[in-house]
Amino acid sequence: MTPTVVLPVMIGGLYAAGVYLLLDRSLTRVLLGFLLLGNATNLLVLSTGGPAGSAPILGYSEPEGFNDPLPQALILTAIVITFGVAAFLLAMIHRSWRLARNEAVGTDEEDRRVAARRALDADELDPDELAPDDRAAGHADSLHGDVEELADDIDLPAGSGSR
Amino acid sequence: MIEVLAPLPVLLPLLGAAGALLVSGHPSFQRTLSTTVLTAVLAVSVVLLFVADAEGASSVSVGGWPVPLGIVLVVDRLSALMLVVASTVALGVLVFAVGQGAADGSEETPLSIFHPTFLVLVAGVSNAFLAGDLFNLYVGFEILLMASYVLLTLGGTAARIRGGITYIVVSLTSSLVFLAAIGLVYAATGTVNMAQLAVRLGELPEGTQVLLQSMLLIAFGIKAAVFPLSAWLPDSYPTAPAPVTAVFAGLLTKVGVYAIIRTQTLLFPGGALDDLLLWAALATMVVGILGAVAQSDLRRMLSFTLVSHIGYMVFGIALGTAAGLAGAVFYVAHHIAIQTTLFLVAGLVERQGGTTNVDRLGGLARRSPLLAVLFFVPAMNLAGIPPLSGFIGKLGLLQAGVAVGSAESLALVAGGVVTSLLTLLAVARVWTRAFWRSPNQSPAEDTAGAAAADATLRRRPGPPDGAGAFDGAESADGPARTALQDAWRRHTAVATASEPDLPPAAGAVRALRPLPRTMVGATAALVVLTVALTGLAGPLYGLADRAATDLLDRTPYVSSVFGEGEVP
Numbered sequence: 239m240t241p242t243v244v245l246p247v248m249i250g251g252l253y254a255a256g257v258y259l260l261l262d263r264s265l266t267r268v269l270l271g272f273l274l275l276g277n278a279t280n281l282l283v284l285s286t287g288g289p290a291g292s293a294p295i296l297g298y299s300e301p302e303g304f305n306d307p308l309p310q311a312l313i314l315t316a317i318v319i320t321f322g323v324a325a326f327l328l329a330m331i332h333r334s335w336r337l338a339r340n341e342a343v344g345t346d347e348e349d350r351r352v353a354a355r356r357a358l359d360a361d362e363l364d365p366d367e368l369a370p371d372d373r374a375a376g377h378a379d380s381l382h383g384d385v386e387e388l389a390d391d392i393d394l395p396a397g398s399g400s401r
Numbered sequence: 402m403i404e405v406l407a408p409l410p411v412l413l414p415l416l417g418a419a420g421a422l423l424v425s426g427h428p429s430f431q432r433t434l435s436t437t438v439l440t441a442v443l444a445v446s447v448v449l450l451f452v453a454d455a456e457g458a459s460s461v462s463v464g465g466w467p468v469p470l471g472i473v474l475v476v477d478r479l480s481a482l483m484l485v486v487a488s489t490v491a492l493g494v495l496v497f498a499v500g501q502g503a504a505d506g507s508e509e510t511p512l513s514i515f516h517p518t519f520l521v522l523v524a525g526v527s528n529a530f531l532a533g534d535l536f537n538l539y540v541g542f543e544i545l546l547m548a549s550y551v552l553l554t555l556g557g558t559a560a561r562i563r564g565g566i567t568y569i570v571v572s573l574t575s576s577l578v579f580l581a582a583i584g585l586v587y588a589a590t591g592t593v594n595m596a597q598l599a600v601r602l603g604e605l606p607e608g609t610q611v612l613l614q615s616m617l618l619i620a621f622g623i624k625a626a627v628f629p630l631s632a633w634l635p636d637s638y639p640t641a642p643a644p645v646t647a648v649f650a651g652l653l654t655k656v657g658v659y660a661i662i663r664t665q666t667l668l669f670p671g672g673a674l675d676d677l678l679l680w681a682a683l684a685t686m687v688v689g690i691l692g693a694v695a696q697s698d699l700r701r702m703l704s705f706t707l708v709s710h711i712g713y714m715v716f717g718i719a720l721g722t723a724a725g726l727a728g729a730v731f732y733v734a735h736h737i738a739i740q741t742t743l744f745l746v747a748g749l750v751e752r753q754g755g756t757t758n759v760d761r762l763g764g765l766a767r768r769s770p771l772l773a774v775l776f777f778v779p780a781m782n783l784a785g786i787p788p789l790s791g792f793i794g795k796l797g798l799l800q801a802g803v804a805v806g807s808a809e810s811l812a813l814v815a816g817g818v819v820t821s822l823l824t825l826l827a828v829a830r831v832w833t834r835a836f837w838r839s840p841n842q843s844p845a846e847d848t849a850g851a852a853a854a855d856a857t858l859r860r861r862p863g864p865p866d867g868a869g870a871f872d873g874a875e876s877a878d879g880p881a882r883t884a885l886q887d888a889w890r891r892h893t894a895v896a897t898a899s900e901p902d903l904p905p906a907a908g909a910v911r912a913l914r915p916l917p918r919t920m921v922g923a924t925a926a927l928v929v930l931t932v933a934l935t936g937l938a939g940p941l942y943g944l945a946d947r948a949a950t951d952l953l954d955r956t957p958y959v960s961s962v963f964g965e966g967e968v969p
Contacts, residue, residue: 260574285584286584286585308587312584319543334559334566348701
């Protein structure tokens with residue numbers, strides 16, 4: 239038996255491209271990345287069946303020459319699952335586009351609010367003792383001053399300025 | 402008898418889901434159907450638990466295929482206990498959701514979809530608990546994940562789509578890692594049957610073992626939200642409808658913990674990665690709870706405590722002793738009930754107060770004393786105040802850690818105590834602000850004003866005009882800059898569209914809605930259950946002890962699949 243180099247190279251290439259696309263902020267690219275990763279994993283499982291053999295059907299060929307059928311059964315299941323999830327992701331992308339004419343992964347606003355809080359906030363001060371305007375509750379005032387700083391580190395949808 | 406009963410926790414919800422889909426035009430019939438099905442699942446699970454505790458582990462070959470070829474369902478003490486707790490909280494959450502649906506109509510939670518999907522979720526969870534081979538475990542995970550994708554994005558609002566996409570992409574990644582691990586396990590051993598793997602994996606070279614073990618642990622660690630793999634959870638859970646968040650918080654992460662238990666005891670008993678898991682547990686506890694203390698939104702705070710307390714379970718598993726495992730098993734059972742209950746209470750708080758932001762809530766204790774009690778008891782339980790079951794679970798884990806006595810385990814014990822105290826701080830902050838302070842300390846006009854100011858801030862279109870707003874913006878010429886600004890507007894629009902707790906207009910908070918009896922009843926029943934866990938702690942801890950002994954022994958599991966003394 240001679241080991242094939244094609245499968246490992248294919249698997250590695252698909253994994254690399256898939257991970258690269260998955261890290262993008264555009265949802266369509268995320269979906270494509272997921273499809274590539276799914277195919278890479280399916281090839282990986284296929285390659286666990288050992289060297290290629292004849293179709294595992296009794297009477298069609300000798301049992302000694304059979305290819306291992308179990309990985310193929312596993313892949314069939316995995317393909318169906320990948321297909322279903324990809325369809326669902328497409329529906330989500332469509333919904334996101336309908337809602338906001340945009341298909342980038344959004345920012346978690348509450349997370350930003352918590353991260354942007356000053357050291358002196360509701361945790362150190364009793365907001366009830368402050369004038370309503372100074373209250374940390376809702377962070378209405380403290381955030382006004384922070385908006386410019388905040389904008390610096392918010393990522394734009396990737397490549398939107400250059401394309 | 403067990404041959405008939407064991408497949409039922411998977412079969413019944415699946416058939417029920419089909420039935421619920423067929424009768425989706427008749428909501429009342431659908432409600433009755435799904436409630437009946439889950440009650441039946443609970444009854445079957447209780448019987449399975451008693452049988453498994455009396456007779457030990459047993460297995461069923463589905464379809465009558467000989468053992469290493471077909472799919473095997475294994476019922477041992479651990480999986481039966483998990484089934485009972487899971488179906489109990491699932492039933493409670495379903496009743497809560499029925500109450501919410503009856504009160505709200507189907508605007509936010511379309512019930513014709515909700516019931517079938519919820520039943521599919523329960524089927525997936527049961528399948529994962531019962532699975533006797535790795536690939537069936539993967540299928541169980543996929544069933545519950547597919548259902549959870551639908552549940553998390555119910556209604557399709559912008560916030561849910563945003564949170565849902567994070568959740569889906571992270572879950573997909575973990576599934577792919579798991580699938581690749583299964584492929585490699587099969588390549589190395591030629592089987593995916595867990596009982597057979599328990600024997601064959603031990604014969605592999607050490608490096609291969611560590612590779613397979615770490616891949617499985619990464620896949621399960623993402624699902625269980627163990628720190629560095631936990632960041633997705635507080636980002637995506639809080640946006641879902643209250644009953645959905647509750648059942649996710651209770652069940653989904655615990656399925657991951659269950660899989661970690663199986664990996665560490667049945668498949669790889671050598672404890673090669675125990676030290677790594679110990680440090681991960683410490684980081685999960687401390688980082689999670691520090692995140693919880695910083696939050697001002699009740700649901701986000703609870704999501705962070707969920708992450709943090711996963712650390713306790715991983716701690717018990719990583720100790721690798723019978724006492725540690727028993728503590729972990731007990732803590733899983735306790736935490737499923739307690740975390741589900743708290744998220745349901747958060748749903749009630751949102752109805753009563755109009756928001757879950759504790760900075761804007763106030764006076765709930767006076768306005769709704771029952772709600773205050775419903776929050777206070779499980780919150781103290783979560784923090785581990787004696788004599789509640791949280792204290793018993795934590796005490797068991799800490800004792801197990803001291804008994805091991807290594808430097809790492811002592812560090813974990815210290816971390817566990819600190820985490821417990823910080824949990825108390827986090828829930829006490831919610832209590833003093835949302836419940837205890839009098840309503841006039843957070844008058845409605847002021848909070849509404851603050852909310853309105855927030856709203857204008859968030860709705861402010863366009864980027865700030867100051868120089869340096871974007872990297873490279875200054876050098877861009879006119880059209881490019883306009884395009885950049887457009888992109889920014891779209892970006893902020895999708896990020897901030899339809900903030901769930903935003904008041905409709907300045908000066909008006911959302912009208913307070915009365916609490917429907919069914920919702921309060923379901924929550925109260927779960928609170929009573931969490932208190933009952935304290936009373937039943939003796940028998941339950943005994944059961945956890947026996948389950949832990951079985952887990953470490955491994956022969957009950959293997960011989961239940963292959964028969965006594967047979968070498969697979």
